[in-house]
Amino acid sequence: MPAAAAAQADPLGPRENTPVTLAVRKSLKRTHDMFCGNAELKRPEDPAGTEIMMRIKVHDEYEAVKDVPEEASGETLQALPFLKPLAIADDATKEAKPSAITQMLTDIGVTGKSESPGLAVGPVLPLAVKKPSDPSTEIMVRPLRERPEIPKPIWHPPWKLMRVMSGHEGWVRTVAVDPTNEWFASSGNDRLIKIWDLASGTLKLSLTGHVSAVRSVAISDRHPYLFSASEDCEVKCWDLEQNMVIRNYHGHLSGVYTLVLHPTLNILATGGRDGSVRVWDMRTKTGIFVFGGHTNAVCSLASQASEPQFISGSMDRMVRLWDLAAGKCAVTLTNHKKSVRSLSIHPKEYTFVSCSSDNNKVWKCPRGAFERNIQGHDAIVNCSVIREGQQGSSQLIAGTDNGYIHYWDWNSGHKFQSYEAIPQPGSMSAENAIFDMKLDQSGSRLITAECDKTVKIYREDPNATPETHPLNWKAPKLNPLHRY
Secondary structure, eight states: OHHHHHHHHOTTOOOOOOOHHHHHHHHHHHHIIIIITTSSSOOOOOHHHHHHHHHHHHHHHHSTTTTOOOOOOHHHHHHSGGGSOOOOOSSTTSOOOOOHHHHHHHHHOSSOOOOOTTOOOOOOOOOOOOOOOOTTTOOOOOOOOOOOOOOOOOOOOOEEEEEEEEOOSSOEEEEEEOTTSSEEEEEETTOOEEEEETTTOOEEEEEOOOSSOEEEEEEOSSSSEEEEEETTSOEEEEETTTTEEEEEEOOOSSOEEEEEEOSSSSEEEEEETTSOEEEEETTTOOEEEEEOOOSSOEEEEEEOSSSSSEEEEETTSOEEEEETTTTEEEEEEOOOSSOEEEEEEOSSSSEEEEEESSOEEEEETTTTEEEEEEOOOOSOEEEEEEEOOSSSOOEEEEEETTSEEEEEETTTOOEEEEEEOOOOTTSOTTOOOEEEEEEOTTSSEEEEEETTSEEEEEEEOTTOOTTTSOOOOOOOOOOTTSOO
């Protein structure tokens, strides 16, 4: 009795016990009949649907040019009222009728002045209200865009290694050349500032005083002073006549990474890990400005006599142009996607280049207008110099973190050489980064500070000719992203 009551209570009725395999087979058959049974059968065409589809296609393709006027011919041009020839008088009693343009100028007055006795001015007609233009009935003709000319690069002789000087006990971080071109200074992680003879490559002097790695040195061209910046938060001024420290510039809250001297004023600028650019009076040791704005370490500084007098590049991927008179940032350039570790100012042009691992970007002073990209390094750029052109084109030279020195033709951006520095015996193969580079005063020798504890000097190959080292260049294909 309870079983019969349960059967009556079930709305689906009594259930039969079917094996699982049979149930699965039935389910598969029903699924096949529903979805795959008519897979290859042709769908019957619907004439009404086909006609609607063709109307939609025609409307989408030809609606914009349906009401465009036909091509102008001679008869249609003659029919226009303002192109009709002047009416010729039949006899002396009749006057020639003026054209539509002459009548219009007579009505409104050609000069716009007041009435004169010799000019009969007619009534001024109100201007017709201009109807809104219909893009479907008007044709917009866009002028052709001029293609930018890509200059052909000038042949430059390749550079080769001339001399290797070892003497440092740590990474060599920075070099600076004396204005007299007789000696140069180098320093690095061993905290020593070494003075080298440029002609012979012999060590002349070692200066001690810093307690941490020296990141930048600069030599004044108006005073017998050498300036050094270190990771011990100190900026020191050395008197080269006494070979001793005579001034200390205190103020940075962390390590000082870069230092630059103003070319005409007795001031210097320093930047470091605290993200500030500090401008100092060279003589009184007082701080003139503290430029804030960077959100990460300042890795590079450049200075020139014209505006902007100081340019800074930082790990926050920004380049800032500083107004020294106003004491604030004039322009902030945010085009880079990676940190900017090197800046170089062109000696002749009013331009500068900022080097990063994504692109080397050329900017126009004084407002930092972007000009072009120089590509082809694909590595972190630690240093760069611009060599003044002797054959009508300059060279951009950059040292990277993977041990390559890249050479570009300045005007065309063509990379004509990539030289891989070879680590010295006793160094690991990875210790081949180029940390700093400077050209001597003549521009014929390139001095590099490298990770293998050496200072190397490079020069152009005097035996190279365009026949032995031909220029391998093809004009690149322009694309919309070429300029940026």
